[in-house]
Amino acid sequence: xxxxxxxxxRKNQEISYLRAALKxxxxxxxHLKRPSVTMQYPEETKTEDWKLPERWRGTHRMLxxxxxxxxxxxxxxxxxxxxxxxxxxxxxxxxxxxxxxxxYEIDEFRCVFCGYCQEVCPEEAIHVGQHYENAExxxxxxxxxxxxxxxxxxxxxxxxxxxxxRGE
Amino acid sequence: xxxxxxxLTIEGVEVSVPRGTTVIEAAxxxxxxxxxxxxxxxxxxxxxxxxxxxxxxxAPKLQISCATEVAEGQVVRVFGEEESKARSxxxxxxxxxxxxxxxxxxQSGECELQDFTFDERQGQSxxxxxxxxxxxxxxxxxxxxxxxxxxxxxxxCVRFMDHAAEEPVLNVSERGDRAFIGMHPDAExxxxxxxxxxxxxxxxxxxxxxxxxxxxxxxxxxTDSICTGCSQGCNIHIDTREELVVRLRPRAxxxxxKFFMCDEGRSNYRWLNSGDRIEAPLVAEGGSLVxxxxxxxxxxxxxxxxxxxxxxxxxxSGKSSNESLFFLRELFGEFDLKAHFRNFTVDGELPxxxxxxxxxxxxxxxxxxxxxxLGYDDSFxxxxxxxxxxxxxxxxxxxxxxxxxxxxxxIYVGTTLPxxxxxxxxxxxxxxxAEEDGTYVNRDNRVQRFSQARTxxxxxxxxxxAFAEVLKxxxxxxxxxxxxxxxxxxxxxxxxxxGMSYSTLGKNGQKLAESSAGVSK
Ligand code: SF4
Ligand code: SF4
Ligand code: SF4
Ligand code: SF4
Ligand code: FES
Numbered sequence: 059x060x061x062x063x064x065x066x067x068r069k070n071q072e073i074s075y076l077r078a079a080l081k082x083x084x085x086x087x088x089h090l091k092r093p094s095v096t097m098q099y100p101e102e103t104k105t106e107d108w109k110l111p112e113r114w115r116g117t118h119r120m121l122x123x124x125x126x127x128x129x130x131x132x133x134x135x136x137x138x139x140x141x142x143x144x145x146x147x148x149x150x151x152x153x154x155x156x157x158x159x160x161x162y163e164i165d166e167f168r169c170v171f172c173g174y175c176q177e178v179c180p181e182e183a184i185h186v187g188q189h190y191e192n193a194e195x196x197x198x199x200x201x202x203x204x205x206x207x208x209x210x211x212x213x214x215x216x217x218x219x220x221x222x223x224r225g226e
Numbered sequence: 227x228x229x230x231x232x233x234l235t236i237e238g239v240e241v242s243v244p245r246g247t248t249v250i251e252a253a254x255x256x257x258x259x260x261x262x263x264x265x266x267x268x269x270x271x272x273x274x275x276x277x278x279x280x281x282x283x284x285a286p287k288l289q290i291s292c293a294t295e296v297a298e299g300q301v302v303r304v305f306g307e308e309e310s311k312a313r314s315x316x317x318x319x320x321x322x323x324x325x326x327x328x329x330x331x332x333q334s335g336e337c338e339l340q341d342f343t344f345d346e347r348q349g350q351s352x353x354x355x356x357x358x359x360x361x362x363x364x365x366x367x368x369x370x371x372x373x374x375x376x377x378x379x380x381x382x383c384v385r386f387m388d389h390a391a392e393e394p395v396l397n398v399s400e401r402g403d404r405a406f407i408g409m410h411p412d413a414e415x416x417x418x419x420x421x422x423x424x425x426x427x428x429x430x431x432x433x434x435x436x437x438x439x440x441x442x443x444x445x446x447x448x449t450d451s452i453c454t455g456c457s458q459g460c461n462i463h464i465d466t467r468e469e470l471v472v473r474l475r476p477r478a479x480x481x482x483x484k485f486f487m488c489d490e491g492r493s494n495y496r497w498l499n500s501g502d503r504i505e506a507p508l509v510a511e512g513g514s515l516v517x518x519x520x521x522x523x524x525x526x527x528x529x530x531x532x533x534x535x536x537x538x539x540x541x542x543s544g545k546s547s548n549e550s551l552f553f554l555r556e557l558f559g560e561f562d563l564k565a566h567f568r569n570f571t572v573d574g575e576l577p578x579x580x581x582x583x584x585x586x587x588x589x590x591x592x593x594x595x596x597x598x599x600l601g602y603d604d605s606f607x608x609x610x611x612x613x614x615x616x617x618x619x620x621x622x623x624x625x626x627x628x629x630x631x632x633x634x635x636x637i638y639v640g641t642t643l644p645x646x647x648x649x650x651x652x653x654x655x656x657x658x659x660a661e662e663d664g665t666y667v668n669r670d671n672r673v674q675r676f677s678q679a680r681t682x683x684x685x686x687x688x689x690x691x692a693f694a695e696v697l698k699x700x701x702x703x704x705x706x707x708x709x710x711x712x713x714x715x716x717x718x719x720x721x722x723x724x725g726m727s728y729s730t731l732g733k734n735g736q737k738l739a740e741s742s743a744g745v746s747k
Contacts, residue, residue, distance in 0.1 A: 133329030
């Protein structure tokens with residue numbers, strides 16, 4: 059059974075798309091004249107008005123002393139506080155009787171980047187860093203050993219703004 | 227000390243203590259720990275640290291509670307403003323010289339300076355420009371290291387060496403702000419009980435080289451146990467870190483070892499971590515031992531026991547628990563049993579001369595008394611013409627295979643498999659003292675409990691469990707699931723233990739009935 063359909067009759071200027079298309083293109087072309095806001099990552103990693111926040115918590119870095127040795131004294135506080143249980147530490151003693159980390163590893167895959175390790179460290183040795191480019195070809199490369207942690211050069215995180223420690 | 231009681235009030239809590247008690251001890255009765263450094267219950271009172279100052283109503287000034295005796299009707303205040311201020315000041319003086327070593331200090335986590343500094347919130351000293359400084363570390367003895375910078379001059383170590391060890395090799399050298407702990411130039415801190423100064427030192431000044439950097443103390447689990455070093459039966463803590471025993475420390479028991487343990491006992495823990503353990507029951511098949519399950523191995527033992535008659539010989543290690551020794555006897559109840567234990571003796575006791583009744587004893591096994599009470603003797607010299615020979619836990623050192631060869635059936639129950647036991651018919655994996663609950667009897671007839679500190683590797687189970695399972699298999703008993711059940715079964719069977727129960731033994735143990743002589747069944 060046929061259904062009777064009522065066809066509305068409209069004026070031409072009402073159903074023509076031309077006006078809308080031209081309007082859209084006008085907007086598009088007007089953008090050509092505006093300054094670009096797209097950051098050309100990875101060639102560009104920061105722009106005038108955007109950079110990684112200072113309190114960004116990313117891949118770790120172990121700071122070193124003047125002789126290039128890790129500042130860590132293997133006190134055991136960071137493995138204790140770490141909520142992800144991803145820091146492995148075996149303490150040892152060097153020739154001068156100083157306590158130092160024989161083994162120090164952080165599994166960056168398990169890390170939740172809470173920054174507690176940096177906060178608890180009495181020696182200002184371990185830090186979370188202003189860093190986020192972590193691609194690797196294998197999973198085990200994400201376990202950073204002491205050498206690799208010391209070799210990182212990225213800036214470290216400022217966990218809080220010293221002038222506003224309470225975040226107010 | 228007369229038993230006349232004196233009533234006093236400490237921080238609003240009323241306590242009655244015998245006349246002659248010090249205020250600091252009376253406060254413990256009231257559940258209050260008055261902060262202190264130089265005072266230690268096991269040492270003579272010195273009164274040098276001034277940390278224990280309290281307010282006693284009526285006294286013109288604050289008094290040191292460690293050297294003040296209680297008096298009738300005394301009212302003592304510990305946590306008032308004035309007392310807290312006094313303690314804070316004492317701490318402030320201590321912190322002039324004390325370095326901020328906590329991150330590298332082994333004492334960190336069980337340090338009384340840390341604890342009280344934290345309690346009193348006195349983290350700073352207003353005077354810290356000229357701390358006195360010494361060489362970082364000095365070797366005092368084979369195991370004791372001295373870090374002079376951390377010392378707070380409480381003199382506990384000096385008093386221990388003077389009055390407990392009676393070998394006065396330590397002293398306070400120099401005076402006033404130059405004072406430090408010195409050692410006699412021709413002496414070393416190697417007295418057989420010297421290791422106790424490490425426990426006594428309230429800070430990380432005297433530390434054990436053996437334990438150095440091994441673990442942070444907050445990672446440790448502490449289990450109450452008994453030293454296996456000799457028949458003294460010192461009460462100890464087994465400190466474990468992730469299933470590894472990392473140190474032994476004395477546990478206070480006024481009736482046995484007071485607060486101390488000897489160095490021999492202290493260092494005797496490495497065997498508890500041994501890696502060469504039997505991990506599964508082994509059953510001889512076609513000339514070699516084959517790993518099997520418990521069911522099969524126990525059935526095999528039951529079969530051997532059932533199919534034999536006549537003589538049975540057992541040789542148990544001196545470290546076997548009473549429970550295991552008892553169920554082993556039960557297992558061979560229908561045999562003509564010769565039960566032996568292995569004894570080790572060393573000539574000459576090494577006493578802690580200033581403390582009565584405490585020495586590293588000649589009998590270097592923990593449970594000789596228990597074994598004798600259960601009818602074992604230490605006169606093993608070989609097996610001949612026995613139908614069954616069973617070894618429990620002995621490592622067979624000094625025993626030749628010929629001495630073991632005179633039995634038709636040979637069962638070995640133990641933790642490691644010595645060469646001489648490789649021709650056993652059945653081998654059952656047992657547990658060490660750190661892996662099971664049980665009891666020992668020390669030389670003074672004191673029955674003492676030890677508890678499990680780590681899990682046994684593989685399928686190891688306590689020997690009493692295995693023997694009870696075999697008895698069940700033979701239809702001569704019920705399964706025994708806990709050491710408490712095992713002990714209680716023994717207590718109702720063996721005269722000497724009559725009337726005792728595992729749960730009432732408590733932490734300090736209980737003496738055997740006076741007139742107990744051997745097994746009565
Ligand atoms: S940032 Fe947090 S989760 Fe990551 S290692 Fe540090 S403490 Fe552990
Ligand atoms: S908290 Fe700092 S010093 Fe301590 S172990 Fe961690 S990195 Fe090392
Ligand atoms: S070394 Fe330790 S026990 Fe000895 S006086 Fe110093 S703080 Fe006290
Ligand atoms: S005296 Fe005996 S029981 Fe006490 S710690 Fe020494 S070896 Fe162990
Ligand atoms: S504990 Fe009383 S003065 Fe030291």
